[in-house]
Amino acid sequence: MLTCKEASVLATKAMDGKLTFRERVGLRLHVAMCGLCRRYVRDMKRLRETVRSASQIEFKLLPESVTLSRSSRERIKQALNNALRHRD
C-alpha cells in the first residue's frame, strides 16, 4: 500500500499522463481508500482547469506597479538605438 506522500507524487505524474500500469493500479487503490488523497487529487485537477481557462493569467503574476527602472530603460533604449543605427 502506498503512503499519502508517495500517492501525491504519483498524482502529479498522472497529471502528465506518465504512470506505468503498476503505478496506476497502486494510485487507484490508495485513492479508493483514502479520503484526503481523493480530495487532493480532485482539487489539483480543478486548480489546473481553473488556471488553464483563466484569461491572460500569464500576464497577471505580478502587479502593474512592477516596471522597468528608469536607468535600465535608458540603457535598453541606448542599445536599441545603437543597433538601429548600425542597421541603416
Add this chain to the structure above:
Amino acid sequence: MMHQLSKPEQWLDLYGDILYRYGYARLRNPDAAEDLVQETLLAALRARDRYAGQASEQTWLIGILKHKIIDHFRKISKESSREYDEGAVIEGEDEFFDEKGNWQHDVSSWSKPDKSLEQSQFFDVLQRCIERLPPKSAQLFVLREIDGVDTEEICVAMSITSNNFWVMMSRTRVRLRHCLDLNWFNA
C-alpha cells in the same frame, strides 16, 4: 486579421514593462529580467523582416521572450549543476507529511459555495501564494501550469530527470494547496 509592426523606437514604451513583468515573474531576478527585455527587443529588431503579421505585435514579442527564458534556464543549469541539486530537493525535512508518509495538515474541503475558484479574488490569492513559493518551485509551476511548457522540455532545460521533476512539482502542489487552504478556502 493581419497585424503590422509599430516603429522599433516605440517598442520599449509600448511593451517594455509587459516584457519585464513577464520575465521577472518567471526568473525571479530583476537584473536578469532587465537583460532579457533588451535581448528580446534586439532579437526582434533582427527578426522584424520575417514578421508575418499573423500574431499581434505583443504576442510576437512574448514569443521571442519565451525562448530567451528557456535559454536562460538552460544556461544557469549548465553553469551551476548544483543549482537544481536533486538530493537537496528530495531528501530533507518535509513539513507536509509525517515520517510514515501521512498528511501532516488537514486537507480541507474546497467545496465552499462562497469560495469559488472562479472569483477574481481567488486569482489574487493564487498569485500571492505562487510568489511565496521557493523560487525554483514557482518557476516549475509557472512554466508547467501557466505557460503550458512540456515536462520534457523543462527537464532538458533545467537538467533534471523527469522523476525528480515530478517529486519537485508534487511538493510545489502540496505547498500551494496548503497556502490556498489557509488564505482562501479557510480565510
